Amino acid sequence: MPQIPQTLHELSVGQLSARSGAAVSALHFYESKGLISSRRTSGNQRRYSRDALRRVAFVRAAQRVGIPLATIRDALASLPEERTPNRDDWARLSEAWRQELDERIKQLHRLRDHLTDCIGCGCLSLENCVLSNPDDISGERITGSRLMPERRRDPAAEEDGTG
Ligand code: FES
Numbered sequence: 019m020p021q022i023p024q025t026l027h028e029l030s031v032g033q034l035s036a037r038s039g040a041a042v043s044a045l046h047f048y049e050s051k052g053l054i055s056s057r058r059t060s061g062n063q064r065r066y067s068r069d070a071l072r073r074v075a076f077v078r079a080a081q082r083v084g085i086p087l088a089t090i091r092d093a094l095a096s097l098p099e100e101r102t103p104n105r106d107d108w109a110r111l112s113e114a115w116r117q118e119l120d121e122r123i124k125q126l127h128r129l130r131d132h133l134t135d136c137i138g139c140g141c142l143s144l145e146n147c148v149l150s151n152p153d154d155i156s157g158e159r160i161t162g163s164r165l166m167p168e169r170r171r172d173p174a175a176e177e178d179g180t181g
Pocket residue numbers: 135136139140141142143146147148149150
């Protein structure tokens with residue numbers, strides 16, 4: 019990984035890419051999402067301040083554990099004066115995100131167990147297969163009578179007391 023001289027206070031997109039390991043297209047994407055910012059030179063070239071390196075490292079580390087970009091952006095925006103995350107910021111945010119990661123791992127275990135039930139089954143039943151009906155479109159998981167069409171009211175039968 020190429021070193022950037024300490025005397026260099028601004029980086030071109032190519033330098034930032036080479037040093038951070040992020041593709042130029044990814045850096046443009048991060049910028050379009052407000053995760054990093056640059057100024058334009060008179061020749062309309064992007065220049066990033068040195069702390070963009072740390073911001074990109076922060077974004078990539080968070081993305082690696084599956085944190086959505088919107089959450090990362092909110093975390094960056096929540097820092098005082100939208101500063102680049104320092105050591106304490108990263109420690110605090112990574113602790114919170116670890117809890118999210120633990121929860122996702124639990125969900126994945128549950129999904130794996132459901133998938134195990136599906137292997138060799140193939141029913142894709144809305145009543146019985148949790149994976150084919152994850153939101154339980156009937157409102158509750160299986161209740162035979164709830165899945166039956168409701169009885170139509172017959173006004174004539176109600177009048178003569180048979181309904
Ligand atoms: S396919 Fe039958 S339970 Fe999922």
